Every structure is written in structure tokens, then in C-alpha cells.
Amino acid sequence: MLVPLPPVSDLTAHLGFWLRMVSNHVSHAFAGKLAAEGVTVAEWVMMRALYGKDPMPPSRLAEEMGMTRGAITKLADRLIGKTLIVRAADRDDGRAQTLALTPRGTGLVPRLAMLADRNDAEFFDCLMPAERTALEQLLKRLVAHGRITATPTE
Template identity: 30%
Template sequence: MPKTLKLDEFLPYRLSIASNTVSDAVASAYRTLFGLRIPEWRLVAVLAEGGAMSQQALCGRTRMDKVTVSRAAIALAERGLIQRGANPDDQRSHLLTLSQQGWALYEQVAPKALEFEQRIFDTLSDTERTQLRAMLERIEVAAIALDRGVD
């Protein structure tokens, strides 16, 4: 007899619900405290960690689509949080970097982000957090392989 799909027991659904719930809680705090949407915060964090990057590179690092990255970059540029510079490797694109104001914002938001992580995952032991991180990495690899049609 074939298995019956029960949405509340379907792991991709549960993972999505958990992810959306965490993201919504964090998004609300970032919006209230710093006037940032999640895509904007992701760009700030990735630029702080990785330095100058093209929008295409940001799409790859954040797993966000081109439109979302473009809108976030425009919003950050309008606030003076990022700067666009020439890309010596590709004259058709620009490299984005954090401005001084962007760095100042990052230095305020990063500790809050770590606090939110601690509060959300406080119910897990250090071992469980390590296991969860490893499981998420394996899930991502399996999903990428599935998406690419690899068995």
C-alpha cells in the first residue's frame, strides 16, 4: 500500500515552516531595530564577510534571485550603506562594498544576530546544534543534487 502524504509529517514542509518562522521573527526585529529587510541584511553580512562582490556573486552566496538582490542593493545604496565600484574583471557589472555607514550598521546588527540565534536555539545543546548544522549541510547538498538531476 502506498504511503499517504501527511503535510505536517512531510519533512520538506516542516523544514520550510521552521525556516519561515525563524526568518519572520528575525525579520521583524531587524525591521524594527535597524530598518532592514532580510535580503538587505543578508547582503550587508555577506559583504562584511567576503568583501567586494558583484550582484551575480551575491546571488550565489545568498541563494537569492537577481531581482531580490538588485532591490536590496538599491535600497542599501539609497541609504548610503553600500557603494558601487568598477569591476576590473567584468566591465558590465559593478562591485558592491560596504560604506563606512554600512560597516557601522553591521557592527550594530551582528551582535544582535548572534543574540537572536542564541535565543532561538537555546533549547538545543551544543552537541545538538553541531548535529543540526551538519544535517542542514547534508540536506543542502542532497537538494542541490536533486535540483541538478544527479542521483
């Protein structure tokens, strides 16, 4: 005789499920737009982090982007290969490096920012202004409550 299975909460019962579903989709769509410019989301985030700032050590980027230093090394290598950023030795500390946008990289950032604006509009313009605000406030509350710090890249 068959024992009935214990009831199990549905996947869709979790807010985390819906959050991830929307987030994945929005990010994936954005990745597609960036790909047309030959850039990945992680590359965009790094370039945006460098834009308008002094040359920055990789360790700082690792912290801001929530990635390991190893991953930053490789990500930087790729951007250097595309001549979008440059790596330079730190003047004072023989161990340290700094990363900075090239002119070409600097010129690209505003174009990519436009794509980000457009992507956001594409998904969130269907909400009323008050709803957008409500969503933003809720998300920021969750960030604060969960002590969430890193810039998302994945």
C-alpha cells in the same frame, strides 16, 4: 451514496513541513529584530556578504545569495538609498559595476550580527549541546546530499 474520500497523507507527516514551520518562524522573528534597525533580511545578507571583502560585482552577489541579477539591482538600490553601500564602475570592464559597504554600512554589520546571534540563541538554546550538534550535522548532510548552494534570504 457518498463515496469515502481517498486517504491522504497528513501535512504533518512530512519532515519538510516541520522544517518550514520552524524556519519560517525563526526567520520571521529575525526579520522583526532587523526591522528595528531599518534593515530587511535580504539587506542584511548582502551587507554581510560584502563585509571585510573587496568591492564585489552584483553578479557574484546574485550567485551567492541565490537571487536574480534584477533583484540584486533593486536590493542594491535600496541599500544605496540608505547610504549603507556604494556602487562604482569597474576600472577595467565598462559593463561591470562593483558594490562595497560604506563606513556607515561597515559600522552597522557588527550590530546586526549581534541580532543574528541573539535570534539564534533565542530559538536553539533550548537544545542540549549534543542536540544542537546533531541538528547541525543532519542539516549539513541534507545540504550536501541535495547539492544546495545559495545563501538563503527569503
